[in-house]
Amino acid sequence: MNMTHHDRFLRLNVVLERTGLSRATLYRKIQSGTFPRQVRIAERCCGWRESAVTEWMNSPISYLVDDFSPRA
Structure with missing residues (x-):
């Protein structure tokens, strides 16, 4: 998902x-x-793109990360 200029970090x-x-x-x-x-978003700081969270909230049951690969 591309970050738009209206997107912010949560x-x-x-x-x-x-x-x-x-x-x-x-x-x-x-x-x-x-x-x-x-x-x-910084050395000791993480956040979520608001657009990604909104996308998940619109369809939480069927949501899958596009580039998902399990971390070892």
Whole structure:
């Protein structure tokens, strides 16, 4: 998904609040490729593209990360 000029980064607490997921469930979904991966936005800071979270919220059951490959 391309980031548009209107896109912004959401921090963990905002993502959890918007999705209603627990932290453990969120990271489990990231591992399985059924939730967007976070993006490093600084050395010790990550966030999620708002557009990716919105896309997931529009279709959470059928969402799959396009370039998903399990991490070893």
